Amino acid sequence: MKSEEIVLKLRPEVLADVPSLVDVPVKLKFVEDPPGPPVRSTLLVRVQGYDEALLEQVTKRLYPEIKKIDQVVDTDISIPESQTTVSLKVDHAAATRRRIGPAQIVQALNTAYSGAVLGIYHNSSNIEQEYIVLRMDRSYRDSIPDIMSISLFNDLGIRVPLGDMVRVVEEPTVNPLERENRLDSYYILGDMGDRSITYAAIDILFLLADLEPVPGAKMESFNLFGADYRMPDGRLIKINMGGEWELTLEVFRDLGIAMGVAIFLVYVVLVAQFGSYREPMIIMSTIPLSLIGVLPGFMILDWTAGIYFTATSMIGVIALAGIAVNNSIILLEYLNDLKRSGMGLEEALVEAGSTRFRPIMLTTVTTMLGSLTIASDPVWAGLAFAIFFGLALSSILTLIVFPVLYYILKGRSWKDRI
Numbered sequence: 001m002k003s004e005e006i007v008l009k010l011r012p013e014v015l016a017d018v019p020s021l022v023d024v025p026v027k028l029k030f031v032e033d034p035p036g037p038p039v040r041s042t043l044l045v046r047v048q049g050y051d052e053a054l055l056e057q058v059t060k061r062l063y064p065e066i067k068k069i070d071q072v073v074d075t076d077i078s079i080p081e082s083q084t085t086v087s088l089k090v091d092h093a094a095a096t097r098r099r100i101g102p103a104q105i106v107q108a109l110n111t112a113y114s115g116a117v118l119g120i121y122h123n124s125s126n127i128e129q130e131y132i133v134l135r136m137d138r139s140y141r142d143s144i145p146d147i148m149s150i151s152l153f154n155d156l157g158i159r160v161p162l163g164d165m166v167r168v169v170e171e172p173t174v175n176p177l178e179r180e181n182r183l184d185s186y187y188i189l190g191d192m193g194d195r196s197i198t199y200a201a202i203d204i205l206f207l208l209a210d211l212e213p214v215p216g217a218k219m220e221s222f223n224l225f226g227a228d229y230r231m232p233d234g235r236l237i238k239i240n241m242g243g244e245w246e247l248t249l250e251v252f253r254d255l256g257i258a259m260g261v262a263i264f265l266v267y268v269v270l271v272a273q274f275g276s277y278r279e280p281m282i283i284m285s286t287i288p289l290s291l292i293g294v295l296p297g298f299m300i301l302d303w304t305a306g307i308y309f310t311a312t313s314m315i316g317v318i319a320l321a322g323i324a325v326n327n328s329i330i331l332l333e334y335l336n337d338l339k340r341s342g343m344g345l346e347e348a349l350v351e352a353g354s355t356r357f358r359p360i361m362l363t364t365v366t367t368m369l370g371s372l373t374i375a376s377d378p379v380w381a382g383l384a385f386a387i388f389f390g391l392a393l394s395s396i397l398t399l400i401v402f403p404v405l406y407y408i409l410k411g412r413s414w415k416d417r418i
Helices: 001-022 053-069 092-097 104-111 144-148 197-210 241-276 276-285 287-305 312-325 325-340 345-374 383-411
Strands: 043-049 072-077 082-090 116-122 130-136 152-153 159-161 166-174 178-180 183-192 217-220 226-230 234-240
Touching: 001 276, 043 053, 043 159, 043 241, 043 276, 053 072, 053 183, 053 197, 053 234, 082 104, 092 104, 104 152, 116 166, 144 166, 197 226, 197 234, 197 241, 217 383, 241 276, 241 312, 241 325, 276 325, 276 383, 287 312, 287 383, 312 325, 325 345, 325 383
Parallel strands: none
Antiparallel strands: 043 183, 043 234, 072 183, 082 166, 116 130, 152 159, 178 183, 217 226, 226 234
16 A cells, blocks of 8 residues: 555544544644655745735735645645743752752753663563663643752752752744745645645646735736736735645656657657658657557546656656657558569558558557556556557557658659559
8 A cells, every 4th residue: 555545544534533532732744755756845835025024914815725725635834933932041059059060950850851761671582672761750741830849959968949949931932934045935835635736736826816915916927836926015925836846847847858859869860760851750750649648548547546647657758759659660661662662652551551560569569568567656657657558549540640641741752663
């Protein structure tokens, strides 16, 4: 069972039982280790600018809207909050008057809170061992009066209460405001249930397109990452998505460049092989045919099994650029042989299709079945299904589209010797 499946199963059961187990507000978050590069959060929305008060207002306006998006779970918000820190500080003058050293006081507090190891317990098999730790019970550790009632003995054997030598200091603290790209940044974090981050990101983009984050804010720019807004007084508000969505867009951009380079190199190799600029174009026309199979195939997988198009699927599409042309090369090589033998164009196209049908089908089926060997892997399943669906349809369409294109582009130059 995958980690995602375990979390999807446990989340509703645990969240339903938590209110009956504790009587205080609890924020519970399920943390899993999904495949792929690590990110701060699966769903991450940045609210950036230079005015902290304005950013806090926008973040609080946006947060409940994002929580409403289907299958967005374990949400959190990173607005700096003021808290009170309680510290116990040694009154050195009072401790000196009572003949107690500061180190003795610190040791007593450390024992009360962290515990002191008294020894090691070995079980009967003498294999496993447990540490014997002396520490105050949690109910006493959480009570300042109970801590202050701890007594220490000075060098005269006189019992001295800890409260006579320690001061309780309460100090307000504020979580630090995060900055990213030299902009003050607030974050809305979340995870995804049984739904792809892609669909949640699209929902957020539609939300930003219709949203007025604060009265008077006007949209200045909009892209796949988010939107920029400008207040009438010139203050900037940037709302953009990070997490897996940002990583996905960057990966697809890089893989798109890689695919363009791969197609160009395939074309160069084919030109060198056939000594023609036109014939490689006919061969490479089968590459788009593979996409016709990939996209509907993943739509079916998404509806039936929750498997969607990923970065590894894009790697499979790049691989198809080299695999799909093989069928066209098989046909073209045989057509050239028939051309040299003096056969007519129409007859040669029919002969090539019927003769090469079995080799094309055999190589296609073996490649498709071979790709399925990694279909069970959560990372590489996308690559396997991209190759499977791409070849399944492109092989059939190649036998139809390639002869038609060849007839249109090469018909005039064909020397019919019949």
